[in-house]
Amino acid sequence: MKKELLNILKRNCRLTCDEIAVMLGTTAEEVEEAMKELDEKGVILAYNALIDWEKVDEEIVTAYIEVKVTPQRGQGYDKVAERIYKYPQVTACCLMSGGFDLFVVVEGKTMKEVALFVAEKLAPIESVLSCATHFVLKKYKENNVVFNGYHKDDREAVVL
Amino acid sequence: MSISRIRGLIKKNILDTPPSGIRKYFDLINEMKGAISLGIGEPDFETPWTIREEGIYSLEKGRTHYSSNAGFIELREEISRYMERKFGLKYDPRDEILVTVGGSEAIDIAVRTFAGPGDEVIVPEPSFVAYKGCVMFTGAKPVTIELKAENRFRLKPEQVLEAITERTRAIIIGYPNNPTGATMDYEDYAALVEVLKDKDIVVISDELYAELTYHGKHVSIARFPEMKYKTIVINGFSKAFAMTGWRIGFVCCNAEILEQMKKIHQYALMCSPTTAQYAAIEALRNGDDEVRRMTDEYNRRRLVMVDGLRKAGLDCFEPVGAFYVFPDITSTGLSSDSFCERLLMEEKVLMVPGNAFGACGEGFVRATYATSIENIREALTRIARFVERVKNEKK
Numbered sequence: 139m140k141k142e143l144l145n146i147l148k149r150n151c152r153l154t155c156d157e158i159a160v161m162l163g164t165t166a167e168e169v170e171e172a173m174k175e176l177d178e179k180g181v182i183l184a185y186n187a188l189i190d191w192e193k194v195d196e197e198i199v200t201a202y203i204e205v206k207v208t209p210q211r212g213q214g215y216d217k218v219a220e221r222i223y224k225y226p227q228v229t230a231c232c233l234m235s236g237g238f239d240l241f242v243v244v245e246g247k248t249m250k251e252v253a254l255f256v257a258e259k260l261a262p263i264e265s266v267l268s269c270a271t272h273f274v275l276k277k278y279k280e281n282n283v284v285f286n287g288y289h290k291d292d293r294e295a296v297v298l
Numbered sequence: 299m300s301i302s303r304i305r306g307l308i309k310k311n312i313l314d315t316p317p318s319g320i321r322k323y324f325d326l327i328n329e330m331k332g333a334i335s336l337g338i339g340e341p342d343f344e345t346p347w348t349i350r351e352e353g354i355y356s357l358e359k360g361r362t363h364y365s366s367n368a369g370f371i372e373l374r375e376e377i378s379r380y381m382e383r384k385f386g387l388k389y390d391p392r393d394e395i396l397v398t399v400g401g402s403e404a405i406d407i408a409v410r411t412f413a414g415p416g417d418e419v420i421v422p423e424p425s426f427v428a429y430k431g432c433v434m435f436t437g438a439k440p441v442t443i444e445l446k447a448e449n450r451f452r453l454k455p456e457q458v459l460e461a462i463t464e465r466t467r468a469i470i471i472g473y474p475n476n477p478t479g480a481t482m483d484y485e486d487y488a489a490l491v492e493v494l495k496d497k498d499i500v501v502i503s504d505e506l507y508a509e510l511t512y513h514g515k516h517v518s519i520a521r522f523p524e525m526k527y528k529t530i531v532i533n534g535f536s537k538a539f540a541m542t543g544w545r546i547g548f549v550c551c552n553a554e555i556l557e558q559m560k561k562i563h564q565y566a567l568m569c570s571p572t573t574a575q576y577a578a579i580e581a582l583r584n585g586d587d588e589v590r591r592m593t594d595e596y597n598r599r600r601l602v603m604v605d606g607l608r609k610a611g612l613d614c615f616e617p618v619g620a621f622y623v624f625p626d627i628t629s630t631g632l633s634s635d636s637f638c639e640r641l642l643m644e645e646k647v648l649m650v651p652g653n654a655f656g657a658c659g660e661g662f663v664r665a666t667y668a669t670s671i672e673n674i675r676e677a678l679t680r681i682a683r684f685v686e687r688v689k690n691e692k693k
């Protein structure tokens with residue numbers, strides 16, 4: 139049941155416990171219980187809305203940054219990753235295979251702000267060797283959702 | 299010099315066939331703001347992208363010609379593999395499979411091959427509106443059987459036995475069913491086969507919703523060896539692969555029957571749309587995951603819909619196939635027509651009166667859950683409000 143519950147929530151976390159219970163053939167109490175447990179175990183980490191900020195009067199600049207670092211003895215990459223992801227400006231951070239080590243996503247109000255963050259905070263960290271910053275110009279799709287992909291239900295109103 | 303002089307030439311059996319009876323709702327809802335239609339008998343999903351893409355590629359490559367009458371052999375081979383893989387049915391792609399312009403064409407040519415003036419075709423109701431129409435166009439007489447809610451709308455052998463006369467040429471069976479959402483299990487068919495196996499009657503089995511089966515696996519009556527040679531299996535892409543607008547389906551049956559049906563197809567349609575055929579090949583080769591994604595979603599909505607209608611105070615048989623629910627509305631004291639009309643005018647929710655699918659559908663309405671969960675949620679709130687109001691009026 140837990141897997142199916144997670145699959146349902148992943149697509150739409152605004153369903154009510156009653157609705158989910160009906161879908162899973164269980165009771166709302168059990169769904170609530172299961173969700174609480176998944177929260178407490180840290181399986182479900184957040185219930186976030188996916189927002190197209192372009193449609194709001196709110197400029198948000200996103201940069202994807204390729205970071206090369208020297209791993210530290212005994213701590214590998216985790217320590218330096220932690221130093222990086224602790225900044226509130228960093229919205230995502232992963233260890234990568236391939237040509238660089240850490241993939242870091244930074245958000246800010248302006249390009250200058252993001253660039254300065256990289257220059258003043260990220261780059262000077264001791265084990266950081268280099269940063270290559272790529273600014274996002276346009277988002278097409280995220281979390282399985284296409285931006286501007288919504289279109290009206292234009293089916294004929296009655297089909298037998 | 300007026301049309302009135304020609305009018306008399308129009309065949310009586312065409313004139314006598316009623317148009318599908320719900321245009322009035324259609325006009326009403328089109329002028330309404332904030333209306334929710336639960337009257338749409340097609341998927342709300344778009345055709346999965348890789349399927350659309352193959353259609354586009356075929357156009358880019360200039361594949362804009364006719365195919366062979368029966369459809370591309372690659373597609374027929376895929377259909378053959380699909381029918382075996384999914385339903386355990388073996389058909390030879392060379393002469394037992396015909397690609398049609400939707401299941402609709404398949405129904406029409408199957409009926410036309412066997413029925414004409416003086417003949418009878420058994421049509422269990424409530425059922426898809428085209429069955430009766432196709433029979434009437436041929437001049438044959440549709441003999442209806444009333445499927446019963448207490449039998450979960452399954453077809454019972456006694457009912458068939460009662461309807462058979464020496465003029466019976468065929469019976470049209472449609473499970474999973476539109477509009478009831480009913481299905482038939484292996485045991486149900488086994489009982490039916492007992493009465494049909496010795497009769498020289500053709501079974502036209504419309505299995506368009508086969509993939510949309512939520513309890514167990516779909517069973518085809520053609521699985522019974524005593525029935526296979528005289529069963530015409532109709533299936534397609536419209537519902538399972540969300541491909542209604544492409545106009546493509548197929549029919550599988552004995553080569554001798556197919557050869558005759560193919561003549562009608564050849565002269566009336568030539569071939570199914572080529573673009574759709576390329577897309578369909580992709581659907582069968584790589585579509586399974588997308589079909590599962592869509593059926594999982596339908597299933598969740600189905601459960602919410604049935605639960606909501608029951609909580610709203612309507613008796614609701616649990617549908618286990620297709621994407622329809624068929625609640626009993628007699629507890630409201632309204633006829634199907636006035637229920638639907640008032641629901642639309644007062645709460646802006648459109649359902650289809652059950653009698654649109656046969657007289658015995660009176661007392662029921664059809665609602666589809668091929669729409670978003672948000673729409674379903676809002677529609678259920680409005681329906682509950684409506685039913686409560688109507689029941690209070692009655693007191």
Ligand SMILES: Cc1ncc(COP(=O)(O)O)c(C=O)c1O
Pocket residue numbers: 298339399400401402403426472475476504506534535536542545546547
């Ligand atoms: C039971 C049934 N059979 C056949 C069809 C026709 O489907 P197609 O789009 O393949 O012509 C429909 C469409 O609504 C249907 O409900």
